[in-house]
């Protein structure tokens with residue numbers, strides 16, 4: 192086993208030093224079973240671009256239903272359990288003896304001997320949400336032993352199993368396709384591409400704004416600029432592409448595995464998704480066109496590296512992947528996009544270098560914020576402290592403020608919501624119209640994409656409200672002095688189901704009691720549902736039971752529901 196481990200570590204080392212092309216694992220050496228015993232179909236793959244992160248695993252479809260048995264893929268021991276109303280929902284982590292950890296998320300439930308361990312922890316902590324580790328070999332499982340049932344718990348968009356393979360030692364997620372034979376004969380598709388002239392350093396078709404180009408596909412898998420017309424450009428220009436992979440007999444879209452860019456046959460950019468680190472997953476926002484994502488929810492891959500993009504998934508970058516058009520000639524640009532199985536798609540276009548004056552850019556009152564240093568924006572009503580390394584590039588920061596009768600502060604525009612922020616910044620905003628004695632009923636809120644306001648934080652200090660945020664955009668102080676609502680939805684089959692909601696700051700935490708003892712009430716955030724299942728181990732059937740549910744919002748307002756239920 193030691194030998195195996197050393198070999199594995201060696202593979203990892205070679206991976207990080209010669210990333211990404213040498214990444215190889217021997218499927219036969221690992222011999223992993225599938226976690227499900229139904230036909231394998233995927234609704235998501237590794238490295239897919241998701242909101243603020245790369246997808247860390249693969250999503251197995253479960254025939255649109257929950258409660259399919261889920262099995263350990265190899266011998267090992269349970270190293271961690273998680274239960275949460277969001278995120279992974281019910282999740283099991285199993286450490287194997289080959290350097291891998293497997294993760295099974297959004298489960299409906301655990302098999303009884305595992306569930307009893309989790310329930311003991313939940314009662315000990317008096318919390319539905321738990322996340323705890325177990326010592327080596329305390330709870331052993333065998334290859335293909337059932338560990339739970341598939342579900343749709345946590346932040347899941349439909350019944351499926353989210354499955355990850357991690358390097359046990361670094362906890363980095365690995366592309367599970369290294370370990371499984373899953374057929375894919377369908378190549379990626381290209382929907383469009385963009386060119387991004389660098390501010391004050393480049394022009395595309397005579398303009399300094401980014402530009403979208405339509406594609407056509409004269410031969411299968413070989414795309415080009417529509418009409419095969421050369422694009423006029425000058426200076427420093429970035430390329431972006433909108434592309435997804437597909438699989439046989441499925442309507443889903445998947446992330447591509449690698450993208451290379453060649454100019455006149457020479458590679459200037461390569462990106463490959465074999466593994467990444469959770470510490471860096473948020474740099475996904477520097478890989479995509481974040482403005483496009485914010486406005487249209489479409490994920491455009493940027494085939495150049497912004498100065499503060501720390502992702503390790505690049506190789507062979509020349510000029511950080513930017514195209515340098517500084518000669519009056521034709522440049523042949525080729526993008527080669529592959530899925531994990533090597534199915535290949537190309538996008539070709541030509542750029543005509545047309546020498547021209549690149550106009551200077553006026554920044555008005557904007558404040559230059561260099562990405563590598565801490566930046567503070569401050570006036571008498573606001574202090575915004577942005578830690579070093581929070582921007583992916585230098586930002587000319589714009590600020591504006593206006594009065595608003597409905598808020599308990601001025602409304603502050605902190606630059607634009609279309610510019611991503613990597614780290615949490617501290618925001619202090621002065622309270623105006625301050626009449627409440629309980630200052631925690633005030634909260635800082637941020638305008639969302641749908642023009643509603645989302646709670647950000649409600650700490651109070653010396654006339655200011657304080658919050659941490661990782662988004663730019665419009666901020667105001669609002670008030671929440673209304674309790675959440677609790678509605679009894681059904682009492683059925685020993686289940687008591689509640690619907691809970693809070694229109695202002697949102698539901699924060701809750702506690703359920705049966706006959707005045709803390710009881711395990713399950714919470715599903717996406718459906719605003721809290722469920723209690725009568726517990727045969729702890730209650731006597733055939734009685735009237737006193738049920739109590741207390742729900743708090745983020746500003747501390749409390750709602751109480753009490754009733755007698757026969758079970």
Ligand SMILES: [Zn+2]
Pocket residue numbers: 235246248249250352353354
């Ligand atoms: Zn997933």
